[in-house]
Amino acid sequence: MIDNLWSREVNNIPLPPLVKGFPILGSSLELAKDNLGFFVKQYHEVGAIFRVRALNRQFTVIAGTEANQFVNQVGTEFLSVQDFWQDFCKELGTDNLLVSLDGDRHLQQRRFLQPSYSRNSIIHAFPETIQLIVELTANLRSGQRVQVLPFFQQIICEQLGMLLADCSPSHYRGDLVRFLQTALNVTVVKQLPSFLLWLPSYQRSRKRVLELAKLAIKKNRMSQTKRQKPNLIDELLTDCQQPHPLLSESEMIAAAVGPYLAGLDTVANTCSFMLYALLKSPEIMAKVIQEVDGLFQDGIPNAEGLRGLSALHGAAMETLRMYPVATAIQRYAIADFAFKGFRVDAGTHVIIATTVPHFLPQYFPNPHTFDIDRFHPPRNEHKQNGAFAPFGAGAHLCLGNGLAEVQIMLTMATLLHRFEFSLESPNYTIQPISNPTLSPSNRFYVRVQPRSN
Numbered sequence: 001m002i003d004n005l006w007s008r009e010v011n012n013i014p015l016p017p018l019v020k021g022f023p024i025l026g027s028s029l030e031l032a033k034d035n036l037g038f039f040v041k042q043y044h045e046v047g048a049i050f051r052v053r054a055l056n057r058q059f060t061v062i063a064g065t066e067a068n069q070f071v072n073q074v075g076t077e078f079l080s081v082q083d084f085w086q087d088f089c090k091e092l093g094t095d096n097l098l099v100s101l102d103g104d105r106h107l108q109q110r111r112f113l114q115p116s117y118s119r120n121s122i123i124h125a126f127p128e129t130i131q132l133i134v135e136l137t138a139n140l141r142s143g144q145r146v147q148v149l150p151f152f153q154q155i156i157c158e159q160l161g162m163l164l165a166d167c168s169p170s171h172y173r174g175d176l177v178r179f180l181q182t183a184l185n186v187t188v189v190k191q192l193p194s195f196l197l198w199l200p201s202y203q204r205s206r207k208r209v210l211e212l213a214k215l216a217i218k219k220n221r222m223s224q225t226k227r228q229k230p231n232l233i234d235e236l237l238t239d240c241q242q243p244h245p246l247l248s249e250s251e252m253i254a255a256a257v258g259p260y261l262a263g264l265d266t267v268a269n270t271c272s273f274m275l276y277a278l279l280k281s282p283e284i285m286a287k288v289i290q291e292v293d294g295l296f297q298d299g300i301p302n303a304e305g306l307r308g309l310s311a312l313h314g315a316a317m318e319t320l321r322m323y324p325v326a327t328a329i330q331r332y333a334i335a336d337f338a339f340k341g342f343r344v345d346a347g348t349h350v351i352i353a354t355t356v357p358h359f360l361p362q363y364f365p366n367p368h369t370f371d372i373d374r375f376h377p378p379r380n381e382h383k384q385n386g387a388f389a390p391f392g393a394g395a396h397l398c399l400g401n402g403l404a405e406v407q408i409m410l411t412m413a414t415l416l417h418r419f420e421f422s423l424e425s426p427n428y429t430i431q432p433i434s435n436p437t438l439s440p441s442n443r444f445y446v447r448v449q450p451r452s453n
């Protein structure tokens with residue numbers, strides 16, 4: 001027990017307060033509009049645990065640094081992921097993905113996949129990663145209007161395809177986006193009707209996503225080049241040759257899709273929000289550009305050089321704080337427990353609103369101000385226990401978090417060194433939508449101008 005934060009003892013303990021909502025609809029409209037804003041408001045008004053009704057569903061929300069500490073310390077004892085991801089797994093033709101496993105099987109697979117998803121995957125490939133961005137942006141004309149999210153989706157998905165699978169997803173990108181958004185919205189967050197899974201356009205995309213995974217496996221299997229550092233597909237192929245492979249064949253194919261889906265609605269969204277935040281803060285943008293120009297002065301930068309850019313790093317971290325693309329994580333309670341004096345029964349759908357502390361002024365003063373100095377000594381606001389959780393919490397903490405951080409910084413550094421970006425209208429205000437991760441709307445466009453470095 002962490003200072004009476006939680007307990008196994010639930011006798012005579014009441015259920016958490018139920019948030020008042022509309023008849024029938026409950027709080028569904030507020031949740032659909034801005035789930036994080038709703039959770040922050042309820043945290044202030046009701047406390048760190050409350051029940052919410054939305055149409056025919058009911059769940060318990062736990063929030064605040066206490067909720068993150070609870071999940072970090074004892075989450076696996078009381079919470080399970082499995083039921084959430086089962087239908088999504090089916091769409092990929094498998095029973096399990098890393099994110100859908102609990103217990104020892106999860107630990108084993110996580111340990112096995114960890115080196116492929118580590119920060120080293122990109123740190124050893126800066127020249128190739130930068131070259132890829134240069135090639136993908138070579139045709140941008142002066143003054144061209146660019147739709148921001150698809151622009152970043154292309155760059156990020158190609159990078160991860162190259163780094164983790166050595167296989168370009170180029171002709172499959174539209175299918176990957178359609179598959180991911182439909183399957184997540186229908187099967188995991190359940191905010192779209194299930195008939196969408198039967199539409200021919202979705203079915204075609206789904207088939208093509210699996211085709212891409214098989215293509216990546218085949219390409220790597222036939223490759224004669226021995227890589228210095230094995231990529232994800234090399235590791236999967238080595239595993240399947242073992243007498244007792246860790247992954248079944250269908251798990252292996254689904255795992256090979258991982259690199260293509262992992263960044264599409266996470267890193268790409270974050271880069272889009274970061275560009276927006278910098279365009280809205282010209283002084284910070286000037287500092288970042290000065291830093292990145294210095295970085296490229298002596299040719300291709302290395303990891304140490306990138307790490308030293310404090311304005312760029314602060315801007316990336318502040319974007320992850322203010323625009324957390326994964327606002328919350330979902331679980332089912334597998335045993336009764338009490339949290340902050342209220343009871344959660346086994347079988348309850350629990351939402352851990354991991355990013356609520358990002359907007360609590362006791363941890364991040366003036367939480368709605370984009371302030372890149374929060375993350376450096378002496379402030380180090382993100383280091384307070386449970387306060388900063390853009391990558392989730394507990395056993396399923398994002399496995400690609402180090403890789404994602406470097407990818408965001410390197411991509412933004414390269415683009416800001418090569419191009420000047422401007423908002424179409426200085427008054428433009430971004431409207432984040434939940435799709436289901438926090439995404440910039442399709443109406444976010446910028447103009448680009450190549451810089452003469």
Ligand code: HEM
Nearest residue numbers: 098099262263266267270326329391392396398399400404
């Ligand atoms: C800004 C970028 C990213 C954000 C905000 C993010 C966020 C998250 C979150 C919140 C989870 C936990 C889900 C849960 O507990 O239910 C997660 C899991 C995961 N992420 Fe990320 N992610 C990002 C980028 C990436 C990238 C680039 C990769 C890989 C290339 C990746 C690979 C994974 C994997 C494999 C898991 C499952 C871990 C497990 O179940 O043990 N993520 N991510």
